[in-house]
Amino acid sequence: DAGVTQSPTHLIKTRGQQVTLRCSPKSGHDTVSWYQQALGQGPQFIFQYYEEEERQRGNFPDRFSGHQFPNYSSELNVNALLLGDSALYLCASSPLTGNAGRRAFFGQGTRLTVV
């Protein structure tokens, strides 16, 4: 059973460009959340997708957008990249239903460097 897979693992982009990161959730999971982890910091919540809609959003600008597909996989898009967008982007999947404190499984992340 594959866990959460993210692609690509590393990416270098130029300021002003656009980037798309991809995530396939763990089998049986229907909810995908994205987090940004800047160097030396804890991950910060970007947004969460369920049933192909954005359900919750953290304190990130509209340059950050996403999508969820019918197979539950998800994309994170960032437009007009800034140097400060350089970070490790983590995808987490979880089942929406189930008991409290359900476990979120994390992917290995995509390391984005903006130059």
Place this chain on the structure above:
Amino acid sequence: AQSVTQLDSHVSVSEGTPVLLRCNYSSSYSPSLFWYVQHPNKGLQLLLKYTSAATLVKGINGFEAEFKKSETSFHLTKPSAHMSDAAEYFCVVSDRGGNTPLVFGKGTRLSVIA
């Protein structure tokens, strides 16, 4: 609003000695609390979680944590450190109900000296 404070940014211990990583939380609701570990160039791995059952929670690799509501603390301990425990540790809080986002602390880097 929820928040987590990890009281030490860096902890250094000798191999075979106890580990204590401190965490205080703030939550308006009954929280779920977690500890995650992140090894270099690897994803986040769940060590343990507290939801509402026993206040002393046992996790993987000999780690455990105790939920103390009166102190709003959820400190992580291990009786004897191993070299492989060297990593970044994150204390995390979320609301118990619903699929609410995880709120991470800033992390504590654990170094283990031979």
